[in-house]
Amino acid sequence: MENRVEYWVKIPIGPIHPALEEPEKFIITLDGERIVNVDVKLGYNLRGIEWIGMRRNYIQILYLAERICGICSFSHNHTYARAVEEMARIEVPERAEYIRVIVGELERIHSHLLNLGVAGHAIGYDTVLHLSWLARERIMDILEAIGGNRVNYSINTIGGVRRDIGEKHKRMILDMIKYYREEVMPKIEEIFLYDPTVEARLRDAGVIPKRIAIEYSAQGPTARGSGIRKDVRYNEQLGVYPDLGIKPITPKEFTGVIKGDVFDRMVVRVGELWQSMELIERALDQMPEGKIKAFSKDNVALVRLKKAEGEGIGRYEAPRGELVHYVMANSGSEIPERWKMREPTFPNLFAVARALVGEQLADVPVAIASIDPCLSCTDRVAVIDSKTGKKKILTEKDLLKASIEKTREINPNIKAKPEPIAGTCGGVRP
């Protein structure tokens, strides 16, 4: 048994793959059905936003930041605006802070509904996808009514918000919350908390233990699903959130156990839907009258920012986790010296990749399990020596030789001499 050779198979998934929503590449090394290693390669959607940001002024970056992501477009320009406000010591009117909370929580609801639908789609339960995305339309209409756009609603500006929430919007939002409480949430809870089929599929799948979540600094619902009580809105005492009674949500309050699997992450999202609706209601009640921005015009803000010195960090709990923006002033210039951001998916992706090691291939979301086998034809079989870590690519000829040896070992009487076919499917001509 000392000289036993492990046959490890590498399966590349992505960057372009019908099962993946976005271009990213996972190279999964398998030992039988067990995952030995997951390698992540990114950059297929690299647009060089930081590089573009080196050529834009503070106000222009506000709209560039929004276009980093289509789903959390509020989060990005909110966090950027906070970083600039910290840098230039700008005070934001209180009403603006409340509007930021309301729009931010509306965005969280629509993002979580979207994610619940996608999770349903991944396990082949497409009814959930259609129903949750239908329910999501209601919130998109409200965001359109407030900001003028379904996505990229550009609510924030430096020192406040650009759009006010009037009586009409308030009525619409309260109607929507009533509709969600009575029509949508009972169905969502029925599916994600009590459905035995969903529980059987999602329980104990893709478990991220608490230790790995801390070590790889998982964020947002991924961390809270593993039992880490961490929420930037709570830790950072962000804006007016402490006045609204914010608390991190873990699955313990709903199911009583924390396992850190896919099911727990979905439970956290369901819990946050309830929490967001409560936050919006409280914010609408407590919202004071007054100004909504510190500067009447953008060029006034720009003149102030031109004189600014120092640096600022903005942090916000985006629907997927902690979002960080950093801005450093370049005194005398309207272009910042450095603008840097970090999205929550970045650490989460590596935490998930680490957590998948040792799991079964079928436990990777069904999207990855239902892989087109022709993909493995494109990559040849590689053997990695676990002691030296050296790679050796085996051609068809080597494999045939190895299989002949094996057959001889089992049955020495066989006389046949098979030859390489050298076909089109990954075959290498001898």
Added chain:
Amino acid sequence: MTPEEFLDTIMEKFPDVEGEIRENKLPHPRKRVWINVDRKEFKELMKFIKEIDPKAQFSIIIARDGEDCLEAKYHLELFYDHAPSISLIVRTKCPKDDPKLPSVTDVFPSALPYEREVQEFLGLFFERIPDSRKLFLPEDFPEGVYPLRKDKKGISSAMIKNAGHPYKMKKEG
């Protein structure tokens, strides 16, 4: 532990570092600890931070091309079980002709993707990094070109196509 106590603990162990606490003007003022450390002591400091809070969260590396140096800032969050957690920024730098910093992946394993990102975008290398492949840039990206550098090693104007400010863009062809 309050930010003040935390800074005192650090200053006691490392008398050479410069540290200050800055506060912003949100409705609930927020304190951040900014620490400036030499690269020789940097690794020891990071180990000490991990000792103070074993659950400390590594958030981001912000690297920057200063005029004559490359600068890296590490943001960490400590004691996030309590409401105002400690937001800590550790700043260190290295000269441009010797762009090397010690890797902290053995202390904070989640630092690896950020270190790989900084290596390819700014040419600031980390000693003893376990995996030095490119993460974002394609494999055939030219060697010795670091997109976020502001000097000659950055992207030259010959490499830029169809980019720039929309109003100032030159029409090609």
